[in-house]
Amino acid sequence: MSEENITRIEQDGKEFILIGTAHVSKTSAEQVKTVIENEQPDAVCIELDKQRYQSIVEGNRWKDMDIFKVIKEKKASLLLMNLAISSFQKRMAKQFGIEAGQEMIQGINSAKENNAHLVLADRNIQITFARIWGGVGFKGKMMLLGQVFAGIFTKETITEEDLEKMKSQDSIQSILNEFTESFPRLKKPLIDERDQYLAQKIKQAPGEKIVAVLGAAHVPGITKEIKKDHDLKALTKVPPKSKVPKIIGWSIPILIIALIGFTFLNNPAAGWQQMLSWLLWNGTFSALGVAIGLGHPLAILTAFVAAPITSLNPLIAAGWFAGFVQAFVKRPHVSDFERLSEDVFSVKGFWKNKATRVLLIVVLANLGSTLGTIIAGTDVLRLFINNI
Template identity: 45%
Template sequence: MGSIERVVFGDREIILVGTAHVSQESVDDVRNMIENENPDSICVEIDAGRLETLKDKNRWSKLDVFKIIKQGQGFMLLASLVLSSFQKRMGLETGVNPGDEMKAAVELAESKNIPYYLCDRDIQITLKRAWAKTSFWGKNKLLAALLGSAFSNEKISEEELKKLKEQDALNSMMEELADYLPDVKTVLIDERDTYLATKIWQSPGKKTVAVVGAGHMPGIISCIKSFADERHMPELKELEKIPPKSKLTSFLPWLIPAAVIGLIVAGFFIKGPAHAFNMFILWFAVNGVLAAIGSLVAGAHPLTILAGLVSAPFTSLTPVVGVGMVTGLVEASLRKPRVEDLERINDDITSIKGFFKNRVTKILMVFFLSSVGSSIGTFIGIPWLSGLLAG
């Protein structure tokens, strides 16, 4: 059972319906509240993209994985798919599709001709803002945490299932990630509370019903009370901006290539060409082999594995093209996604087997794991090169 809170300021009433995204009781609560209250406006904690996904079950089938990888959006797409996987898997456990209560609110608003507003920030903006605040290793930790949460083989206990039905599954996952990566807590939790509260406060009419995840309730109420006290209201445009890279962040990706090349050049002048060649072979081996192992673990085509082996030592020396882009595009060319892969992606993302079987998600795993392998090789290789130079 979700929670219901009424916030009244003069002749303005805001009724917050706190739901769990995978609970039939939440769907019923939303329908009953709208029918009984007949509000002037309805706010729904969802963005246009997620609503489209709920209405169009074949949305993923329109993916162009080649274009995504070429644009350097492989990490973002993988994160989005894993989030969808988590919610859908929770829905299978509870028998309710994630977001059914939001969809019910929109459908009821349309049938009763009540103005409704999509009040959540675009999930892609949330992820991109979190991405921008996270280091490269943090990005890998973030995806690893997402994958671990989405693909855990542990069955949910009755107690956990009951708790899940009382909470917002997506926001519960966001809270776990915020604990795991404190640097992005503000983006994943606090900013969304503020964004939702602002949208709800700005909705027209004397009575508003707002359908939100139960986990957002305390934050939204706190923000709304501050708005009513005529305190500062945030500019939503500021919460929708993707932070530009700092000068330091822009410089750091070039620091590693400079260090590697500098060490090898130093080896050439200090210990001679043969020693410098041995240093290069070491760099080639450790970086290329680990990238190839990452591709192998992802189940890549043999030629993709070879491409990772050969390209990783060179792509690791430039921040412009990563080995994941090379292996992802090679894998996509050798094993082009079939129509059935695109049609089944919504079901395949609910299991590890399906994730590695589907050609679209396999391409993304090749992209991700080869990148992780090359990164590990880079941070192992530099100390080894230093040791060879000093030895």
């Protein structure tokens, strides 16, 4: 049996066999099957968390998604990003005529066939994203979203040579490669911390012989980290939200209201002009975001009316209201959720599918409202200074 892409480690009376794979490689899947059959391990560790494992084994999981609950729990952006990354992997897999994550599916099946204990060894993807998201500011968040979607919706095909290069990268890292060069500190939550988490889970796997199916990017790190002990609780702790955004979030509305109030006292006409500017800039840009998302006219109107109000209250957002109206008027059907796996292949599919369109409307309405707040706030300040 070829030992290519296989790393063997003996430690504390256990043998660990690490298989470095590409997440869309047919050869990797075949190698996983061969290694598990030949080695007959006590346990098989796979680079999946519970959420992604369920996504693989439950093909109809989208049927049960409550779009209203997603909006209410403020998970629209996260879900949209998860779908976008899934789109990237599925597009590559389709090009090469295989299933995305086929090597993980093979690991699951081979573990069952060979009576090995299956270990879900990766950290929850939402925790990883939360730790990434907390590491960048507003500009970084916009760049991150742009990088993800730019990498996903490119029309370029992927060559066999590119696929081989991806064997040295994590599936998420492959999309965020350029972004991590701009923000080197993201390597810690994206790769380094997961190396530590994976290494500890592999060490704790039951039995004396353990096979681990991993993206090849993690193998060097795990080889080093498996010699150490790591605190899984610390690695899964979501960083506390900074108080700064909350302070800024409440300071801006208070400042805007104060500026308009003072202007009204000195020059009522200028005060009315400030109010009009606030209403029009906020409402127009938020409504424009919904229109770009091909929202229903009622959703566009809702964004226009809600944005000037929600911009003065950090606890609510225009996108929520626009999203609720869109979901109510153009309620996604079971068929929309069933088609998600196909529709996320393209930009057109994201806009065409009623479920993803609701998510887009929530995100775009909020982005529009944020931009409108910046422009309107600047104009309110200008009018205040002019009338001092």
